[in-house]
């Protein structure tokens with residue numbers, strides 16, 4: 001399996017418009033030269049991703065996006081100064097340099113500087129940005145380790161650059177700056193409270209309708225093989241069930257009457273950041289067990305709790 005830590009090899013492959021999986025602090029990305037249409041097309045094919053779902057482009061600092069002619073709004077500069085490199089993506093107007101395949105014809109492009117030393121080093125040596133969606137087949141859980149990528153896409157990509165386990169473990173928070181007021185397109189690895197603290201005002205979300213407008217968020221996502229239900233009270237949910245056939249994902253507590261092997265605790269310390277970093281690996285592990293049903297506990301809606309609940313909710317949506 002093509003996993004390794006050879007940055008020079010990754011650079012050569014990317015310069016030849018090949019696909020390389022790259023580590024970031026959020027999740028692994030499936031990267032290619034964003035300025036090359038064939039390379040970008042290959043991303044869509046490899047992920048089996050619908051072409052109406054645009055891609056984030058990544059580079060190592062904000063100035064590079066400006067060098068490529070993108071006009072960065074003042075508020076984006078303010079937030080980037082504070083949170084980049086980091087788990088925050090901005091949607092801004094695109095320009096002619098960005099292929100329509102990257103923007104999915106929306107006229108807007110998503111930009112991010114990821115916070116991972118290996119990938120920052122890589123990006124600084126490339127003369128193009130990397131288009132990189134999460135390195136999973138479309139509709140599945142995002143990978144938070146090189147092995148996760150190898151298990152699902154290993155045979156289809158040229159190289160997996162191993163940068164260890166992703167520290168944040170949830171995809172970036174996405175904010176659109178296309179209208180007067182910034183708008184949240186995806187809850188993610190940076191808590192909204194932190195962003196609001198810098199902006200000095202609340203952000204617009206349209207969670208009341210349950211819909212988020214990043215095109216990729218409209219479809220069923222994070223689909224587990226087992227039926228998964230997001231519940232307020234695990235204790236109530238498992239009452240009367242055959243305990244050997246039930247799996248649970250809980251915030252911090254264990255249940256004495258369930259087999260230990262069926263229980264996955266997100267953070268014994270009740271720490272939402274730790275819970276976020278464990279979530280996707282646990283969703284993969286529990287899905288491999290022979291169970292009838294999985295119950296996941298709703299976390300407090302604060303900090304990264306929003307994003308964790310969002311992912312669990314999407315995992316519980318059935319076609």
Ligand code: TXA
Pocket residue numbers: 024026027028029030053054055056089091103106108109110112114132133134135170171172174185186213214215216217
């Ligand atoms: O943390 C992350 O953001 C990771 C790492 C690799 O950077 N990337 C990631 O990419 O999660 P992806 O493609 O799995 O999710 C990107 C989301 C999609 O829901 C997509 O619809 C939205 O960003 N998006 C990308 N470009 C957009 C645009 N121009 N306008 C609106 N939404 C956009």
Ligand code: MG
Pocket residue numbers: 133134142
């Ligand atoms: Mg994704």
